[in-house]
Each structure stands twice: as structure tokens, then as C-alpha cells.
Amino acid sequence: MQRSPANLRYVSASATREWVSAWQAGEVVALVRHTERCDRSTNTCLGPADGITQVGSVAAASVGRGFELLGLEKTELFSSPLTRTMQTAHYMLGHDAVAQEWLETCGPTIRDEMVAHKTPGQNMILVTHSGCIADFERQTGYPRAVAAEYGSAVLTRIDAQGQLKVIGIMNPEGWQHMNK
Template identity: 55%
Template sequence: MTSRLIKLVSLSAALVVVALVSGFAYWSRSPVNLGGANAEDRSQLLRQWQAGEVVALVRHAERCDRSSNPCFGPADGITKVGNDAAIAVGQGFIRLGMEQADVISSPATRTAQTAHAMFSKDAIAQDWLASCGKPLRNDVVAHKRAHHNLVLVTHSGCISDFEAQTGYPHAATSEYGSSLLVHIDEKGELKILGIVKADDWKSLLQGSSVQ
């Protein structure tokens, strides 16, 4: 084998490796974790929230039927641990400001309980947040009022449906209490901002002007 041929083979092998690595990274990519966002990104999020341009898709808290922790209420609802976690998540949203925000939940017990724990009141329940599927992206945009943020308490499968429809078809499954934040402008143009895990609200809001 000539020296030139050896170099070509080596180069081809290197390109294959790069393509495989790049393809795997793209295949498995998920929205950025906003818990580690820099000051500029945090400030941008706060401005967008204050302008009423954000939608948050929140996964319900820990399911009672899939945990050994005590139930908070009915067996198809959330655990006591999950209820406490949902309260903490709600405090993060309250610090952002809920004066111009709508809250809608799936009609399932676990989502209704999560929404109530977050904001100390019942949310409007709508079936489309349980069925999800292909119409979900358009449903989210349709329910977003101008200059009003929208908090949607839903299910991991629904969040996965939404991510698949917005450029993240193989994102990691959302955790209990995590929030997928999305920017939607007045024209209905949509951009995923990232994920805030249940324990990341303190770090996200640290140093911000919100109280």
C-alpha cells in the first residue's frame, strides 16, 4: 500500500469517526439546562417573562403509583414528597411573577394536584394537555395570549411530543417537576429556551432582580 493510499484511508476513517460522533450528539441532544445559565441568558429570560412571551411546560410531580413514598391523596395522584417539590417549583414561578400568567393543567389527578400545590389554587383543566400528539405544538401557540405567560402542567410524554415537534426528537425524558421554557413572540414564532429542573430555580434566579 502506497503512502498516499494509507493517508487517504486514514483520512476517510477519521471522517467516519467524526460523522458518527457528530451524528450521535445530534441524535441524543436535549434542550439546554438553564440551571447553569450565564447572567446574560438569565437576564434575557427575565425580560421575556416580564413581556409575557414565555410558555412553561411543567411535568407533574412524583407519581404515587410508581413510588414507595406515601401518597398525598388518591392513589392516581402524587406523593407527599412530590407535593412538597411542586410547592417549591411554584415558588420559582411566583418569584418570576404570575400577575400576567395563565395556568392550565391536564385533567389527570397528578397534574391537577401538582398545579394546585404550585399556586395554592385549582388550574383550568383541559383535555388537550393529556392527549397531546401531533396537534400539541399548534395547541400551545393557540392557547398563548399576547403579553401573558402560560404555565402548562402536563405529562412527560406530552413534553416529549412537543420537543419532537420543535427540533429535539430524541431529547431525554423530562424529570418530575422539570419545566421546559419556550419563547413565543407576537407572531407565534417559537424558540425553546431550555429546561429548569425542579431543584434549579434557586440557581436560575440567583442574583436576579426578582424578589
């Protein structure tokens, strides 16, 4: 059993084409961890202590550019209601996300919640927390996954029949190496 989903920066060109094609079809859900927290950093904060740092805003914008390269025409943006996730979403895509309580609490239902909230033909970007990503990974067969780093994304595919498959992880620096 794999410890963590595949790092998408290092997968084959054909594997990349496959998941990019799933994105273009509106079948992808990306669970994105918020960027650097103020209360765990000495970097300059962008407001309240429960928000993100200036460094975090730059990282979020970089992750957002990766999603923009894929195309955002068929994409819904949701976030945990906490300040750090809402700020991350805003700096990623330049607008506010729709707050969803289930992206804060997560637990044993996160996988089912993702499937239930997925609109056919629409990608979803879900800005959430490392604990929620860990909950999701445990529920999908990665019981000892490496902790999600700030700004990393776990990409999954949910097909028209509601079947979920983990595609892999894209860490923040991986987006810079993406070729469409």
C-alpha cells in the first residue's frame, strides 16, 4: 500500500494528460490546504492572527495561477469558513469562496461530503485544513499519508456515476512545472 498519493510533479506525461483531461471534463475535486498561518509564523500577517501571512498570500497566488492554467470556466470554489482558508481562496483566485462548514470539521464524512457536493461537469476547489486532508486520505486508502504542506492540493476524480479516484498530490512548487 502506498504511503501517500502520487506526487503529480513527477508523473508521466500520459498520466498528466489523463488528469488534465479529467479537469477539462469538469470531473476533478481539489482539496487545497490553506497557506502559511499567522499564528505559526514570524512573517508579516495580513490581518487577524487566525489568517495567513504575506508569504502565504504569494504562495496562494502561485497555486491559483496553476489552476488558471488548467482553466476555471467549469470550476466552483468552496472554503472552510475560517479566516486562513477564506484568505487563501481569495488570494488564489482573486475572489471570495463560498464558505462550507463541512470543510472545517471534516472527520469520517469528508469523502462522502465531497461526492454529495460535486456538481456534474463542474470541478471543485475546496480550500481546507491539513486535518481534513488527512481524514480524506485515510478514507481513500492512505492511512499513513505524509502531512499536507501549506498550499498543497490532493486531486481526485469523481466521474458521472459518482465514483471517486485519487489522482495525486500537487505541492505548490509543482504548479510551476505544469505544461498544459
